[in-house]
Amino acid sequence: MAYETGTPTSAIDLLQKLVAFLSANSWTTDKSASVGFGWEAHLHKGSVYSHFRAAVGERSWSSFNEADAGGSALNMFLSGGFDGSGAWDAQPGNPPKDNSGSFVIGAGMNLNYTTPPFANYYFFTDSTDDNVVVVLERSPGVYLHLFWGPSIVKNGSWTGGMYFGSSTGGYYASYRFAGVNTPGFTSTGPCPGCQDDAFGLNPSFVRCDADSFTGKWIGIGDNTGGGQGYTGRSGASSVGNYSTSLSNQQSIVRYATSPFSPTSIPQQFQFGQTSQIDGRVNLLPILWWAGRDGSSANSGGFSPIGTLPMIFATNGVGNGFTPTGEYTIGPDTYMMFPHFAVLKVV
Numbered sequence: 235m236a237y238e239t240g241t242p243t244s245a246i247d248l249l250q251k252l253v254a255f256l257s258a259n260s261w262t263t264d265k266s267a268s269v270g271f272g273w274e275a276h277l278h279k280g281s282v283y284s285h286f287r288a289a290v291g292e293r294s295w296s297s298f299n300e301a302d303a304g305g306s307a308l309n310m311f312l313s314g315g316f317d318g319s320g321a322w323d324a325q326p327g328n329p330p331k332d333n334s335g336s337f338v339i340g341a342g343m344n345l346n347y348t349t350p351p352f353a354n355y356y357f358f359t360d361s362t363d364d365n366v367v368v369v370l371e372r373s374p375g376v377y378l379h380l381f382w383g384p385s386i387v388k389n390g391s392w393t394g395g396m397y398f399g400s401s402t403g404g405y406y407a408s409y410r411f412a413g414v415n416t417p418g419f420t421s422t423g424p425c426p427g428c429q430d431d432a433f434g435l436n437p438s439f440v441r442c443d444a445d446s447f448t449g450k451w452i453g454i455g456d457n458t459g460g461g462q463g464y465t466g467r468s469g470a471s472s473v474g475n476y477s478t479s480l481s482n483q484q485s486i487v488r489y490a491t492s493p494f495s496p497t498s499i500p501q502q503f504q505f506g507q508t509s510q511i512d513g514r515v516n517l518l519p520i521l522w523w524a525g526r527d528g529s530s531a532n533s534g535g536f537s538p539i540g541t542l543p544m545i546f547a548t549n550g551v552g553n554g555f556t557p558t559g560e561y562t563i564g565p566d567t568y569m570m571f572p573h574f575a576v577l578k579v580v
Contacts, residue, residue, distance in 0.1 A: 236359040244350045245306050246273045249288040260363035264316045274322040282384045286310045287322045294408050296321045297337035298461040305408030311340030312398045330439045330451035332460040341400035341437050342407025344419050348373040358576050365543040367576050377571050378423045386540040399438025402431045403463045425573040427520040427542045429471040430455040436463025445527035470536055472521035473547050517546035517575050544577045
């Protein structure tokens with residue numbers, strides 16, 4: 235397992251530091267170069283190709299019109315290949331695309347609302363360096379994230395597995411006009427792998443064949459807008475979202491629903507996971523679901539497909555734990571963040 239922390243001076247510096255970290259831990263750098271006012275990077279390990287774009291006051295995606303093209307963000311998506319002559323978001327190897335198949339979509343971290351340097355970054359890999367988690371403390375107490383890998387921990391046997399996600403969907407990643415206390419924008423982001431982001435867009439993706447829906451990615455969320463994370467089939471998460479439209483709420487078992495706050499609905503399962511006696515806290519697996527044939531974002535027919543590696547939902551921070559504090563269970567050490575924990579040492 236690898237771990238690194240430091241202070242990034244800018245969005246470009248954050249991406250360059252991530253490239254250096256990955257390159258030192260079994261990933262191959264295919265390209266790392268300036269583009270526009272920002273930077274792009276492409277790396278791979280095995281058949282997993284990760285594509286990044288640090289946008290600085292400019293459009294993030296060349297293929298579709300995101301909600302605000304004048305902000306800053308660190309965007310990403312995965313695929314199974316790389317073409318050095320193509321735009322950062324025009325890469326081969328079956329990347330996630332919108333429902334029409336017209337353009338590549340993905341996720342990102344919003345880097346507005348704070349003037350660099352940012353506070354701290356935290357990079358994690360697992361024992362094989364396959365699965366990666368990036369946490370950014372953009373400003374003191376405000377945490378955002380990226381995560382990706384070759385496969386979620388599968389329930390049963392099915393085709394696919396590659397996954398990635400972030401604090402926000404790509405459509406709003408560079409948005410500059412969010413209101414006060416908007417998670418992932420003006421305040422700490424949601425738990426990784428949650429159902430929808432603060433604007434109800436799909437912030438995470440998994441490559442999954444679900445019945446007749448084959449060879450494509452599934453966005454984790456209710457939204458069915460083309461550039462907003464919908465690929466033609468909806469997915470869901472055991473961790474509730476921040477938006478107000480959990481339309482498939484009744485068919486999915488969740489730890490907590492919107493909003494992710496113990497002051498709103500304190501009886502929710504997620505908020506009873508810290509012991510009042512000895513301070514122990516439970517780390518809950520983040521379970522993803524895939525829509526089956528005949529399902530929609532507004533109906534049932536979802537099956538659990540697996541859990542995220544390395545990342546766990548928890549209410550530990552604020553209940554005996556502080557952000558970046560460590561929690562040891564037997565041989566394993568976890569680093570605590572608001573709403574989640576990351577496996578740091580095995």
